[in-house]
Amino acid sequence: MVTIFPTVYMIYLSISQWKAFLLDHPLVGVTNFVNLFSLANFYNSLRVSAEFVALTVTFSILFGLVLALTLNQNLRGTNVFRAIIILPFTIAPIITGFTWRYLFDSNQGLVGAFIFPSLGIHIGSILGNPLNALIAVVFVDVWTKAPFMFLIILAGLQGISPSLYRAAKIDGASAFSSFRHVTLPLLRRVLIIAVILKVIDSVNAFDQIYVMTRGGPGNATQVLGIQGYLIAFSSYDIGEASALGVIMVIISVFAIALLIRYYNKAT
Amino acid sequence: MAVVAVVVLLVVGFAGYYTATNLGGTNPSSSSSSSTSTGITGVSGATVNLITFDQGLVFTDLWNSTTGKPLAPLLQFEKQYNITVNVEFDDEPTVRQKVQADFASGAGRYDLTLADTANLVQVYGSSGQLYPLEQFYTPSSQLYTPSPYFNYTDFIPKALVACSYGGHLYALPYFTFSSSFNYRMDLFKKYNVALPTTIDQMMNTTLPKLKAGMMADGTYGKVYPIAIRGEPKETTALDVNAFIYGFGGTWFKGGYWNVTDVKAHRALPALNTTAVVNAIKTYALMGSMFSSLDTPTYDFSKEITLYQSGKAAILYPQSVNAFAAQAFAPNATIAAQMAYAPTVTGPTGKYFDEIWSLSFGISKYTHNPKAAFLALSFLTSYERQLNFATAFFPNPSLLSVLHSPQLTQKWGATTMNLMIEMLAQSDPHFIAYIPEANSINVKMGEVTSAVMSGQMTPQQAAQALQDYAYQLLKSDGYYG
Structure with missing residues (x-):
């Protein structure tokens, strides 16, 4: 009931004309979807979201994997490093967004005003430039979420029996061969789950980006979540925002279905 | 007593x-x-x-x-x-x-x-x-x-x-509150800049002269001629609307500003006119040429921070933000140099003004x-x-x-x-009083931010705004 009711209600709203300034909320069929598809901003948000999802999923998994491989060893201080690495994931996204926004500030930010210039990196404004802003929100998302991927992958790595590596070593396998022929195949299921979780997270990205850029400059970082927010709470059109919500659910479900299919094949 | x-x-x-x-x-x-x-x-x-x-x-x-x-x-x-x-x-x-x-x-x-x-x-x-x-x-x-x-x-x-x-x-x-020209007396004196009374003076003399002076003494980049906001939201549009008003523009052909009149006259949006293009262009130029590079994402708190921390010679155009900057300025010396003058006028003689409660x-x-x-x-x-x-x-x-x-x-x-x-x-109807006002303002903020960050030309921005407004109003039954 907790899951189904909001979803059904969102679908109901998506086929209603629900604007804050209208007294009646009649059913209007697919009008909200048609209006949405006629908006140039919708296609922009779709593109930005696709870029954001592709980049954040790739880099989060990649960094998570590298970190997990590095810290899946009985070295001195490993536990301390593990604890430090997961810290960004424990911070609320709003706080993370504000923190990085101020760090990136060209006038007073530690990164934007001091570190970059002192290293001779002159890329102009970080958040005021469309390309830099997109890279910045991707970077911050990866910084926040890679630790979560790290935890999932580390758990997967620790489930692989050390005897398999010993056997591979006896057979003369190099470290890379062990990784390719032992680690990766046995980690595949875990990686697919990690990708599924990250795709859901990235498709629904909102708070961190909104705090950092408000979707700007212009609409350079306006992912679907931000567009939905603007339609709902700036244009006061709950019907059209719900239609966008339905589309986001369809995108997530479609992506997850593909990944689950792949997962089933892998197992 | x-x-x-x-x-x-x-x-x-x-x-x-x-x-x-x-x-x-x-x-x-x-x-x-x-x-x-x-x-x-x-x-x-x-x-x-x-x-x-x-x-x-x-x-x-x-x-x-x-x-x-x-x-x-x-x-x-x-x-x-x-x-x-x-x-x-x-x-x-x-x-x-x-x-x-x-x-x-x-x-x-x-x-x-x-x-x-x-x-x-x-x-x-x-x-x-x-x-x-x-x-x-x-x-x-x-x-x-x-x-x-x-x-x-x-x-x-x-x-x-x-x-x-x-x-x-x-x-x-x-x-x-309405608008005013909010500035730092010491910086205007230092760079020998007079207070502008028109937007032409402001764009062609005041801001370039301040920038040239700051570049000459090596402070440009640490201090800017002006602080404004450019986040892609309705907040930025509030200020852009003051510019549209100052350039003699209106939201609708015929100058209609309420639902009844717009519908009765089937008045089309007038958001791609020369006045609107000039307003967006001028506002965006202030942000891109004379202010912090981060301006396309600045909200009111950031523009206030820039001004009150002594990093801008002007805070424009809302008086209330300047008073906030002065009231909460961390440095009393800087706060003492903050002053207020009439906002500038546009080519039609109208003030660049807004009113908000x-x-x-x-x-x-x-x-x-x-x-x-x-x-x-x-x-x-x-x-x-x-x-x-x-x-x-x-x-x-x-x-x-x-x-x-x-x-x-x-x-x-x-x-x-x-x-x-x-x-x-001031004119309370410097923006149209229609329920769709905020939607259109959000779009106005977005396109202005896009122009400021080089993603659009002012003409493209005004046309995008016009198309958006027309489509929205048409779907809401304004034109039958």
């Missing part, structure tokens, strides 16, 4: 009004020391819930800024009428969401809601979500509530116009509308506004406060006369 003080206050207020402004005729409002035997029935035992933003800034004389506990004046009011007034503070976007959710559910959680004049008056006034307030001060009305705190004629007439929609008053304003309306879902009006009148009364305007910004919504000796003493006669002059020439 109290009576004498009130009389003196009224006399001074009248004198100030007649000598300094052409604002409409008024009578100063009653203060909280007015008679309590007002015969208000049906309010005893009621609870009134208010939601607003700006904690620590508004109603600081009623609720402790930190703990939120009610203070003596509120407790006295509550005791006098046996009603309870609660406040819920949140950040502005959250307040808007909560108000909308409350209206959507019809729960009536909030009796008094934020109804600012840039969009909520239009949105909620048009949909009947707010009570028309006339019925509370019209003696023949069933809801007549003779509040001693309410004096219609003391409100700045233009603020009341801004709070009205379709001929009804839907909100009462707490503070009201933080105002509150009564939810139609309130459980006790009369108690809500009594509380609303108390919250926007003379003493409340005087305390606020004396402590923070000289931007009250009451004429008697605007002309009060306390404000003149605190802010100086020059500044107060400037505020009065700017309000006098």
Whole structure:
């Protein structure tokens, strides 16, 4: 009931004309979807979201994997490093967004005003430039979420029996061969789950980006979540925002279905 | 003594009004020391819930800024009428969401809601979500509530116009501000720059001269000629609209500004005109050529921070942001150099001006509308506004406060006369009063930010805005 009711209600709203300034909320069929598809901003948000999802999923998994491989060893201080690495994931996204926004500030930010210039990196404004802003929100998302991927992958790595590596070593396998022929195949299921979780997270990205850029400059970082927010709470059109919500659910479900299919094949 | 003080206050207020402004005729409002035997029935035992933003800034004389506990004046009011007034503070976007959710559910959680004049008056006034307030001060009305705190004629007439929609008053304003040219005297003197009076002077002389001076002494990049905002939101559009107004532009062909006229004349949007292109171009140039590179994502707090930390020579165009910068400036020396002048004029002679009120309306879902009006009148009364305007910004919504000796003493006669002059020439309908105003403003903010960051040309931005507005209005039935 907790899951189904909001979803059904969102679908109901998506086929209603629900604007804050209208007294009646009649059913209007697919009008909200048609209006949405006629908006140039919708296609922009779709593109930005696709870029954001592709980049954040790739880099989060990649960094998570590298970190997990590095810290899946009985070295001195490993536990301390593990604890430090997961810290960004424990911070609320709003706080993370504000923190990085101020760090990136060209006038007073530690990164934007001091570190970059002192290293001779002159890329102009970080958040005021469309390309830099997109890279910045991707970077911050990866910084926040890679630790979560790290935890999932580390758990997967620790489930692989050390005897398999010993056997591979006896057979003369190099470290890379062990990784390719032992680690990766046995980690595949875990990686697919990690990708599924990250795709859901990235498709629904909102708070961190909104705090950092408000979707700007212009609409350079306006992912679907931000567009939905603007339609709902700036244009006061709950019907059209719900239609966008339905589309986001369809995108997530479609992506997850593909990944689950792949997962089933892998197992 | 109290009576004498009130009389003196009224006399001074009248004198100030007649000598300094052409604002409409008024009578100063009653203060909280007015008679309590007002015969208000049906309010005893009621609870009134208010939601607003700006904690620590508004109603600081009623609720402790930190703990939120009610203070003596509120407790006295509550005791006098046996009603309870609660406040819920949140950040502005959250307040808007909560108000909308409350209206959507019809729960009536909030009796008094934020109804600012840039969009909520239009949105909620048009949909009947707010009570028309006339019925509370019209003696023949069933809801007549003779509040001693309410004096219609003391409100700045233009603020009341801004709070009205379709001929009804839907909100009462707490503070009201317009534009001014806010600048640092020391930097203007240092670079030998004169105050501009026209937008041409500002763009062709003032800003380039400031920039050249800063580049020559190596401070450019640490200090900028101007601080403005450019986040892709309706907030930026509020300022861009002042530019459109200054360039002689309007939202609709024929200059229509309300739903009835726009529909009757099938007036098309006029957002791709030369005036709008010039407005977007000029505003964006200020951000891209003469300010921080981060400006395309700046909100009001960032522009204020830049100015109050001594990193900008001008903060433009809202007076209230400049007063906020001055009031909370960390460096007293910098704050002492902040000054105010008339905003510039455009090619048609119109000022680059806007007017905005933080105002509150009564939810139609309130459980006790009369108690809500009594509380609303108390919250926007003379003493409340005087305390606020004396402590923070000289931007009250009451004429008697605007002309009060306390404000003149605190802010100086020059500044107060400037505020009065700017309000006098402002036009509440510098934006159209249609429910779709906020949607169009969001788009305006977005395209302006895009121009500022080099993603669009001003022409493309204006055309995108025009197309968006036409499509939106057409789907809402404006053109049959």
